[in-house]
Amino acid sequence: MNWIKIAAVAGLLVCPGIAVAKEAVSCGGAAMLGGAQLNCSHVEPKAPPQFCTFSWALHTMAGDQKVVEGTFLLPPGASNFTVYQGSGFDSALSNPIVICRGNK
Structure with missing residues (x-):
């Protein structure tokens, strides 16, 4: 469970009047066989376009760490x-972090 969801659940327990919006974007990434790819889908039809940022720590084939x-x-x-999408990576050091907000 990511920290945003944990904070939202904690907020609901403390302030039961707070509403939590459904996430409009779903993302997944993998790094293997020399490459890395991160894909996302807009999954909430009533949500506006989403402006997103991402950060992902990857392990290079040379043994270094690179954050994209x-x-x-x-x-x-x-x-x-x-x-x-990039090359020269053999594994992910973290899950990709994707943060989005509606763009009206």
């Missing part, structure tokens, strides 16, 4: 949108 970062705009209906 970026931003993207994800329109409603987008599915399996490639947010990041």
Whole structure:
């Protein structure tokens, strides 16, 4: 469970009047066989386009660590949108961190 969800649940326990919005973006990434790829989908049809940032710690084939970062705009209906693709990586050192907000 990520920290945002934990904070939202804790907030609901302390302040039961707070509403938590459904997340509009779902992302997943993998690093193997020399490459890394991060894909995202807009999963909430009523949500506006989402402006997102990402950060991902990856392990290079040379034995170093590299953090890749970026931003993207994800329109409603987008599915399996490639947010990041790179080579020279053999594994991920962390899960990708993707933070989005509605862009009206």
